[in-house]
Amino acid sequence: MGVAVRNMLTREEKKGQTRAALMDAALELVGKGENFASISLREVAKNAGVVPTSFYRHFRDMEELGLNIVDELGMLLRKILRAARQQEDYVTNLTRRSLVIYTQFVLEHRSHFYFLCQCRTGGTPALRSGIRHELRYFANELASDMRQFGSVERIDREDLEQICEVIVGLVADTTIDLLDLQASHTGFQEEYVAQLQKKLRLVWLGAQSWRSDRSA
Amino acid sequence: MGVAVRNMLTREEKKGQTRAALMDAALELVGKGENFASISLREVAKNAGVVPTSFYRHFRDMEELGLNIVDELGMLLRKILRAARQQEDYVTNLTRRSLVIYTQFVLEHRSHFYFLCQCRTGGTPALRSGIRHELRYFANELASDMRQFGSVERIDREDLEQICEVIVGLVADTTIDLLDLQASHTGFQEEYVAQLQKKLRLVWLGAQSWRSDRSA
């Protein structure tokens, strides 16, 4: 750097741009219903408006691209946490409105969450553990929030984290339903939230009568 | 039919035999870590010791083969139910030993359950809904057992079925963990059961304090 910027793009800006185009192209294909595992490097390159060999300037192979998508996904999840915490009544009403926020994020980033559903239990080992890692982080953050705001005195840290993993697993598990029922009827989003909330209440009830002594 | 059977195979026996060989070949590839979505017709045919074009005598395409695997999977699940019910203490001790039986079935049919994990949320719509259908059936059977043997008077039918779907989802969700930790150390199976049982206890506690009035 040193020369005046003009309105042209610097070299690494341009690089980052096509890099993003490649990732977006892959995600778009996933969003269209293709399975990430069966998407070819060439297909991605073509969709990004780039020659196949150019792919290698950015990723070793499709799996490495996938791992970068996982990172994006992690950032997205943290963004959801931030948004949820920003509610003024987050403390008292932890579930209901947070779920609405979650569903909004999901529907605004369909492709990312299709990817999540596909790879969480179906991807290569590396992708799987990457996603698992992000979800565990999410669950632990949730646990620390519940420790502050919820009434969970009788539950020790380890148990609470495990409970939150169950919750996160439940949410992730039902996400595919939300994605499938696309723009069919708009009222479905509320229906989905209600049904999911019901399941979460079950877990919550369980947590209420949980004692960390005499359990393991 | 009419001629003496000799020790040769009849035509449709032989047909069913290669048909099974094709399905087994696909499952074997899944068990080796390949994703079902990216397995080719030719690969399956070669692995089954059959020429590619012969595939079409049995299945229109890989998806149709997949749907037949789903059927096999359904039969397997029903076999698990039968085995679990055959325990003399099934009534009182519904969870613990049933889980052991489940894990045994999983480890004896690794490929089928890899397939399950891959396709439950990551497969094509048809495969997904097929698997979902089988799991729902399983959950409903479980619900009817619980109605008979458990203390679930305060839970109406619909709620109980939903609770069982949560349980089944939880089990399915953790199955990938069981499969990943292969023959590494044998004691892991018990560890897995313990951890899963803990999660199920959480749901069970929740069910205990569930009231179907004032909930939806």
Add this chain to the structure above:
DNA sequence: CTTTTCAGTGTACAAGTGTTGACTCAAAAA
């Protein structure tokens, strides 16, 4: 017996795959 049926074979093709190496040519560095 003769005839029909049909699972499995062999060949062929057009299209797509990952990866190679040598090439441009503009931005960045000297």
Add this chain to the structure above:
DNA sequence: TTTTTGAGTCAACACTTGTACACTGAAAAG
């Protein structure tokens, strides 16, 4: 200014993919 760097291009490779078509030959039907 000149030199260097490196993202993107182009052409070519060896290989795999799904599918079509004509075939064989033994089991089943007549």
